[in-house]
Amino acid sequence: MVAGKRRAPSIKDVARKAGVSVSTVSRYLNGGRNLSDGKRKVIAEAVKDLNYRPNTIARALVSNEFQSIAVIATDISLYGSMQLVQGIELAARRRHYLVTVTLVGNGHEMVKETVDQLIQNRPVGCIILDVERSSLLHSFAGYIAQSLPTVIVDEADLASGSLLIGAYEGGYQITKYLLRLGHKTVFHVSIPENGNKYTRSLGWRRALEEVGAPIEEPLSCTWDFRKAEQIGRYLCSFPEVTAIFAGNDEVAAGVIRGILLEGKKVPEDVSVAGFDGNPIGEVTVPSITTWRQNFQGIGAKAVERLAHWPDSDDRPEANGSKSGKVDDGTHKASEEEEPDLDQLQQSRAMGDEQVSSRLIIRESTAPPQSGRGR
Amino acid sequence: MVAGKRRAPSIKDVARKAGVSVSTVSRYLNGGRNLSDGKRKVIAEAVKDLNYRPNTIARALVSNEFQSIAVIATDISLYGSMQLVQGIELAARRRHYLVTVTLVGNGHEMVKETVDQLIQNRPVGCIILDVERSSLLHSFAGYIAQSLPTVIVDEADLASGSLLIGAYEGGYQITKYLLRLGHKTVFHVSIPENGNKYTRSLGWRRALEEVGAPIEEPLSCTWDFRKAEQIGRYLCSFPEVTAIFAGNDEVAAGVIRGILLEGKKVPEDVSVAGFDGNPIGEVTVPSITTWRQNFQGIGAKAVERLAHWPDSDDRPEANGSKSGKVDDGTHKASEEEEPDLDQLQQSRAMGDEQVSSRLIIRESTAPPQSGRGR
DNA sequence: CTGAAAGCGCTTACAG
DNA sequence: CTGAAAGCGCTTACAG
Numbered sequence: 001m002v003a004g005k006r007r008a009p010s011i012k013d014v015a016r017k018a019g020v021s022v023s024t025v026s027r028y029l030n031g032g033r034n035l036s037d038g039k040r041k042v043i044a045e046a047v048k049d050l051n052y053r054p055n056t057i058a059r060a061l062v063s064n065e066f067q068s069i070a071v072i073a074t075d076i077s078l079y080g081s082m083q084l085v086q087g088i089e090l091a092a093r094r095r096h097y098l099v100t101v102t103l104v105g106n107g108h109e110m111v112k113e114t115v116d117q118l119i120q121n122r123p124v125g126c127i128i129l130d131v132e133r134s135s136l137l138h139s140f141a142g143y144i145a146q147s148l149p150t151v152i153v154d155e156a157d158l159a160s161g162s163l164l165i166g167a168y169e170g171g172y173q174i175t176k177y178l179l180r181l182g183h184k185t186v187f188h189v190s191i192p193e194n195g196n197k198y199t200r201s202l203g204w205r206r207a208l209e210e211v212g213a214p215i216e217e218p219l220s221c222t223w224d225f226r227k228a229e230q231i232g233r234y235l236c237s238f239p240e241v242t243a244i245f246a247g248n249d250e251v252a253a254g255v256i257r258g259i260l261l262e263g264k265k266v267p268e269d270v271s272v273a274g275f276d277g278n279p280i281g282e283v284t285v286p287s288i289t290t291w292r293q294n295f296q297g298i299g300a301k302a303v304e305r306l307a308h309w310p311d312s313d314d315r316p317e318a319n320g321s322k323s324g325k326v327d328d329g330t331h332k333a334s335e336e337e338e339p340d341l342d343q344l345q346q347s348r349a350m351g352d353e354q355v356s357s358r359l360i361i362r363e364s365t366a367p368p369q370s371g372r373g374r
Numbered sequence: 375m376v377a378g379k380r381r382a383p384s385i386k387d388v389a390r391k392a393g394v395s396v397s398t399v400s401r402y403l404n405g406g407r408n409l410s411d412g413k414r415k416v417i418a419e420a421v422k423d424l425n426y427r428p429n430t431i432a433r434a435l436v437s438n439e440f441q442s443i444a445v446i447a448t449d450i451s452l453y454g455s456m457q458l459v460q461g462i463e464l465a466a467r468r469r470h471y472l473v474t475v476t477l478v479g480n481g482h483e484m485v486k487e488t489v490d491q492l493i494q495n496r497p498v499g500c501i502i503l504d505v506e507r508s509s510l511l512h513s514f515a516g517y518i519a520q521s522l523p524t525v526i527v528d529e530a531d532l533a534s535g536s537l538l539i540g541a542y543e544g545g546y547q548i549t550k551y552l553l554r555l556g557h558k559t560v561f562h563v564s565i566p567e568n569g570n571k572y573t574r575s576l577g578w579r580r581a582l583e584e585v586g587a588p589i590e591e592p593l594s595c596t597w598d599f600r601k602a603e604q605i606g607r608y609l610c611s612f613p614e615v616t617a618i619f620a621g622n623d624e625v626a627a628g629v630i631r632g633i634l635l636e637g638k639k640v641p642e643d644v645s646v647a648g649f650d651g652n653p654i655g656e657v658t659v660p661s662i663t664t665w666r667q668n669f670q671g672i673g674a675k676a677v678e679r680l681a682h683w684p685d686s687d688d689r690p691e692a693n694g695s696k697s698g699k700v701d702d703g704t705h706k707a708s709e710e711e712e713p714d715l716d717q718l719q720q721s722r723a724m725g726d727e728q729v730s731s732r733l734i735i736r737e738s739t740a741p742p743q744s745g746r747g748r
Numbered sequence: 749c750t751g752a753a754a755g756c757g758c759t760t761a762c763a764g
Numbered sequence: 765c766t767g768a769a770a771g772c773g774c775t776t777a778c779a780g
Contacts, residue, residue: 007438008494008521010757021767026759034765053494057440058757060431061772064381068474075460082456086449089477093488098495099475100442103463114467120382120427121472147382225657254657261659280654283599283628285635384773395751400775408749432773435756 009050018046029054066122068098069306072115072144073129074137075103078223079278080248080295081129084153087299088127095307097124104137115140125149125306127299149309151302167275170291171203173359174273175245177289182367183243183271185213189231189255191247192222200275200291204245221247225254232258236270242368249274249281252288256364267366277360286363294357383424392420403428440496442472443680446489446518447503448511449477452597453623453652454669455503458527461673462501469681471498478511489514499523499680501673523683525676541649544665545577547733548647549619551663556741557617557645559587563605563629565621566596574649574665578619595621599628606632610644616742623648623655626662630738641740651734660737668731 011029015022020039027035028043046052060066069092076085089099102118104111118126126148128141144150178186188204201218208215219235221228228246232255235241246252252274256266266272266286274281277292385403389396394413401409402417420426434440443466450459463473476492478485492500500522502515518524552560562578575592582589593609595602602620606629609615620626626648630640640646640660648655651666 007756012757022758023760023767023769024765027766030759036765039765053490055435055496055757056491056494057431057434057496058772059759061429061435061757061774062759064772066431077456077460082451085475086451086477089475093476096491098492101459101463101473101475102467103460116427117430117470118472120430122429122431225653229657250654250657253654257657257659257661279599280624280627283603283624283631284658285631287631381772386773396774397751397753397776398749401750404775410749413749429773432756433775435758435773436775438756 008055009052010055011052013050014043014046014052017050018043060122064122065124066098067096068100068121068123069303070100070102070118070121070123070126070148071129072102072104072118072126072137074105076101076129078248079250080276080293083293083295084129084299084302087296088303089299090296091300091303095303097303097307104140111136111140115144119144119147123148125151125309127302127306128152129154149306151305153298153302167291167293168199168203168206170275170293170357170359171200171245172207173203174275174289174291175204175207177359177361178243178245178271178273178365179207179211179213181243181271181365184240184368185215186243186245187216187235187241188218189228189235189244189246189251190218190220191251192220200247221251221254225250228252228254229258229261231255232272233262234258236262236264241270243271243365244273246272246274248276249278249288249290252281252290252364253284256284256286256288266364268369271365271368273365281362289362289365290360292356292358292360297356382429383426384429385426387424388417388420388426391424392417434496438496439498440472441470442474442495442497443677444474444476444492444495444497444500444522445503446476446478446492446500446511448479450475450503454650454667457667457669458503458673458676461670462677463673464670465674465677469677471677471681478514485510485514489518493518493521497522499525499683501676501680502526503528523680525679527672527676541665541667542573542577542580544649544667544731544733545574545619546581547577548649548663548665549578549581551733551735552617552619552645552647552739553581553585553587555617555645555739558614558742559589560617560619561590561609561615562592563602563609563618563620563625564592564594565625566594574621595625595628599624602626602628603632603635605629606646607636608632610636610638615644617645617739618647620646620648622650623652623662623664626655626664626738627658630658630660630662640738642743645739645742647739655736663736663739664734666730666732666734671730 011022011025015025018025018039020043024035024039025043025046027033028040028047032040056067069088071085071088073081073085076082085099085101092099100118100121100123102114104114126144128137128144128150141150141152175186185208186204188201190201204218205215219231221231228251232244235244235255236259244252244255246255252272256272259266259270259272264270272288274288274290275293276295277290281288281290385396385399389399392399392413394417398409398413399417401407402414402421406414430441443462445459445462447455447459450456459473459475466473474492474495474497476488478488500518502511502518502524515524515526549560559582560578562575564575578592579589593605595605602625606618609618609629610633618626618629620629626646630646633640633644633646638644646662648662648664649667650669651664655662655664
């Protein structure tokens with residue numbers, strides 16, 4: 001089945017077949033500037049006949065840059081991270097980058113090993129996901145950034161310019177919505193660790209502050225959603241709890257379950273809202289009000305940041321394109337620059353507010369019962 | 375922040391610093407056979423001082439093999455695929471492979487482009503996920519297999535030797551379980567497309583055949599889980615429907631919602647079981663009986679298949695190790711072979727039945743109400 | 749045990 | 765517009 005060690009045709013083979021020099025073929029491959037139509041044609045033919053593809057590895061060796069984006073995460077098994085990865089991949093491939101995924105766990109030594117190896121692969125840049133969940137990885141962010149353009153996708157620190165933020169607005173809006181419904185205040189069950197740092201939590205707090213609503217410290221959940229169930233049971237024993245904002249949809253589901261198991265009703269007795277927009281919330285009973293995050297957009301934005309990194313080759317320049325694209329047959333030079341602009345445009349359009357992030361109102365939230373919530 | 379174009383130390387730098395030839399350093403890096411202790415020591419020191427890491431790209435150029443595993447999928451946003459990717463990454467990194475993720479959508483031309491580029495990266499092998507959901511990708515599987523060791527992780531065709539199967543047993547067991555509960559038969563709502571080919575469906579069918587239970591053709595759901603809700607509504611209008619096996623947990627949630635919305639009860643009126651073991655099923659109301667798939671194990675197994683590919687360099691050989699590991703400080707040659715054996719062992723232990731796949735019984739299933747189901 | 753040389757597939761100045 | 769040469773960082777025979 002496998003072609004084994006049979007090497008693919010090289011630029012030499014193309015040159016020989018086309019009767020030109022290797023340099024000329026290379027020129028053809030890189031934009032076709034300064035090339036007679038005759039050569040262009042004969043090379044195009046040879047490329048096609050041989051089904052030639054430039055060896056990306058060799059290119060990477062010369063340029064000291066492998067056209068890839070390295071994603072580093074502690075875990076990609078949650079809805080959000082997974083969507084982010086998907087968004088990164090989609091955006092990356094538009095730019096002909098390959099996406100690499102590396103999970104780092106515990107053990108300082110291993111992380112350094114892993115990270116060093118990654119750096120040796122010379123990706124165009126690195127995207128770190130969910131640092132908040134691993135202080136270890138977080139501590140390596142700086143180390144990585146020393147060698148590679150690095151974007152941290154997280155929402156832990158609103159102040160830091162190096163982070164991509166998406167959730168503050170969502171936390172704010174969802175809390176406002178609950179308040180508008182007539183709830184005196186909104187309780188918060190945060191996703192694991194650093195509940196006070198997540199921007200969704202900051203948005204929640206801000207919304208409460210604005211109207212002078214009482215603010216209880218968030219209850220912190222774990223990734224074991226049965227903990228959310230316990231929290232739900234606990235919270236609904238307080239009559240003043242009429243509205244709960246959960247850090248994500250799974251936690252919301254757990255909280256709802258806890259409430260229901262206590263014999264109370266959602267949303268009649270307690271309203272519960274989730275976060276992220278996990279499709280599962282559409283078919284639970286009750287279905288879950290949530291803030292849909294545009295994860296794919298955020299992923300794409302991270303990629304664009306790397307693509308437009310200040311020190312990179314991205315600066316508008318008139319010489320050869322680096323796209324590494326091979327034109328089979330019809331050769332259309334000078335189209336190379338356009339995608340860049342498109343992307344930039346798109347990146348800007350996304351701004352800091354994600355295009356299609358929005359509140360999705362479902363069954364789990366409603367006005368407080370009369371006589372309650374005050 | 376970024377070190378820009380400053381090149382990392384190369385093997386030349388190490389050689390110069392250590393006062394030996396490049397070949398000698400290379401020998402050191404590749405296992406240290408035929409090396410005097412003196413040289414070994416001085417090189418180790420230079421490596422450490424320079425914080426040298428061999429350039430994986432250069433290595434890949436020489437060996438015509440980049441130490442990576444390419445995952446190709448149409449979508450990784452479902453629980454199962456995501457777990458698979460995670461399992462692949464974990465296993466791959468134990469072997470010092472980098473994992474690459476590529477999503478292929480529609481458009482024949484683009485897929486060929488993408489796949490060709492991937493092949494040019496010369497990964498050690500390729501893992502194709504979920505072919506069943508994209509006949510397009512499926513049609514490329516053969517093309518890819520011509521150039522690379524390829525493993526298809528899917529469950530579409532029990533007969534084909536090239537597929538990794540995991541779900542037949544699960545479908546069988548979960549159906550048996552429902553039957554043992556006293557249900558006369560079990561209806562099946564399959565995940566999208568080719569419901570008849572999924573092995574979980576085959577297992578379901580086999581279990582029914584064994585006891586001569588009536589077999590209704592599976593109802594096919596889509597990835598929009600509201601469709602599952604409709605199916606649930608529809609199915610529970612038939613009194614003979616007392617047990618439903620859904621193709622996955624999200625579909626089960628949707629089916630359950632449909633049933634509840636019709637005013638029936640789960641599991642009192644209808645039992646519903648899911649599949650996969652998505653943690654969300656733990657906190658829905660009712661919580662969902664399911665078959666937990668050992669996705670990570672399957673992913674690891676796919677990686678091991680590639681690592682032990684017949685034509686690869688894996689065959690036991692006494693010469694240099696290819697592990698690409700740099701020993702900083704303490705140099706322990708000859709330890710290189712051991713991981714291989716470990717892994718092999720583990721791979722075999724996993725066999726065709728996944729280690730920790732098992733039935734998880736929760737609230738959504740129960741014996742049929744008396745007077746029903748017969 | 750050790751080093752000089754050639755080569756992996758490409759790109760990049762440098763001459764024409 | 766075109767080609768010969770050098771070089772990217774490593775490994776692999778080949779001589780000693």
